[in-house]
Amino acid sequence: MLPAVGRAAEARALADEALAAASATGNPLGIAYALAGYTRAFADSDPARALDAYREGLDYCRRQRIMQLKSVIAREAAGLEALHGRLEHCLTMVDSTID
Numbered sequence: 001m002l003p004a005v006g007r008a009a010e011a012r013a014l015a016d017e018a019l020a021a022a023s024a025t026g027n028p029l030g031i032a033y034a035l036a037g038y039t040r041a042f043a044d045s046d047p048a049r050a051l052d053a054y055r056e057g058l059d060y061c062r063r064q065r066i067m068q069l070k071s072v073i074a075r076e077a078a079g080l081e082a083l084h085g086r087l088e089h090c091l092t093m094v095d096s097t098i099d
């Protein structure tokens with residue numbers, strides 16, 4: 001949540017390490033939350049990187065059946081797509097929550 005309080009640069013500096021640490025635990029929910037945090041860290045500075053991470057997070061949540069977080073990630077990804085004028089991609093992200 002560092003980006004939400006104006007500390008996005010700090011979040012970016014920690015993002016890779018946080019994702020690696022979460023992955024090392026093998027805990028699917030922890031990994032999903034780390035992916036969500038990773039996307040937020042890069043949403044403003046590197047939207048393409050953030051969107052790639054959003055897609056990875058959506059796919060991971062789908063495979064692990066973490067439906068609540070999948071919906072949160074899809075909503076945030078859709079917002080980022082809309083912000084950059086990619087409305088068709090925005091709708092695709094929204095549609096991805098329907099299984």
